Amino acid sequence: MTTSQRKKCLVEFQLAEQPLRAGEVAIVGAGPGDPGLLTLRALMLIQQADAIVYDRLVSPQIMELVNPGAERIHVGKASGCHYVAQEDTNELLVQLAVKQRRVVRLKGGDPYIFGRGGEEAEFLVDNDIDFLVVPGITSAAGCSSYCGIPLTHRDYAQSVTFVTGHRKADHALDLNWKVLSAPNQTCVFYMGLHNAPTIVRELIANGRSGDCPVALIERGTTPQQHMAVTNLKNLEETIRMEGFQPPTLIIVGEVVQLADKLAQPAKAGWNSALIGPAAATATRRPA
Known part of the structure; x- marks a missing residue:
């Protein structure tokens, strides 16, 4: 066997996923939508599972890769409109595992970054259910890259913060706004459309310039991606004018x-530039 063949065998061995055991739950990140961003381990597990419990943020293209014989259970959630309560989803995972199903809990993005994966893992532990977690590319990383936005850059941002824009049970968005308003950083708000007025008000009140550039990215990395570049003081107007919707x-x-x-317009879902610090760009939705 040549050196090249030995290296190939070693890689194949390292990538080989042990079969998902009956009664085990895999909490798997599906990434932001593009099936090309699905990890190899995630792909192997969704092709082994005989029960898939999935969210609305898992793209149809990724669902096409699921084991065709698997039972598919949709528990999708939208802000203020929960098709299946989180508590019921937790119970469902336990029930499926107790029935000795091979279960994949498939989540958009990364399950441990605003994905409630930690809550589900806690519930599985409390009920003596074996589980594993497979990370996914979180939306902030995937969507920003596809839109030509490096989240850190030596000239502009020495740190990046991922922030929830929506609190549990619709509680007020009580964040450390002073820290989030500090210069030379990037803030990425997940689920922030509803609270955009609060985000604008608090960031400006705590020192961010109203001319600070802002990007809106809807359904990033998918064929439906829609992007606009604006600034803080025009953020709310841009959301209304462009009709942005979750996610x-x-x-x-x-x-x-x-x-x-840096953006490639054909992929980014937009066709205009940031003309000036106060300009909100025109955008288009890809066909």
């Missing part, structure tokens, strides 16, 4: 201005 990321920071240079 939409809000990226705040000077790195956003690089989208005009």
Whole structure:
């Protein structure tokens, strides 16, 4: 066997996923939507499972890769409209495992970044159910990359913060706004459309300039991706004018201005540049 063949065998061995055991739950991140961003381990597990419990943020293209014989259970959630309560989803995972099903809990993005994966894992532990977790590419990383926005850059942002834009049970968005308003950082708000007025008000009140660039990215990395570049003071108007709907990321920071240079318009879902610090761009939705 040649050196090249030995290396190939070693890689194949390292990638080989042990079969998902009956009665075990795999909490799997599906990434932001593009099936090309699904991890190899995630792919192997969804093809082994005989029960898939999935969210609305898992793209149809990824669902096409699921074991055709698997039972598919949709428990999708939208802000303010829960098709299946989180508590019921937790119970469902336990019930399926007790029935000795091979269960994959498939989540958009990464299950441990605003994905409630930690809550589900706790419930499985409390009920003596074996589980494993497979990370996924979180929406902030996937969507920003597809839109030409590096979340960190030596000239513009030395840190990045992922922020929830929606609190449990619709509680007020009580965050450390002073820290989030500090210069030379990027803030990515998940689920922030409903609370956009609060985000704008608090960031500006705590020192962020109203001219600070902001990107809105709806359904990032999918064929339906829709992007707009604006600024803080025009954020609410841009959301209304462009008709943004969940799931939409809000990226705040000077790195956003690089989208005009780094984005590939055919992939980014937009066709205009940030003309000036106060300009909200026109956008288009891909066909």
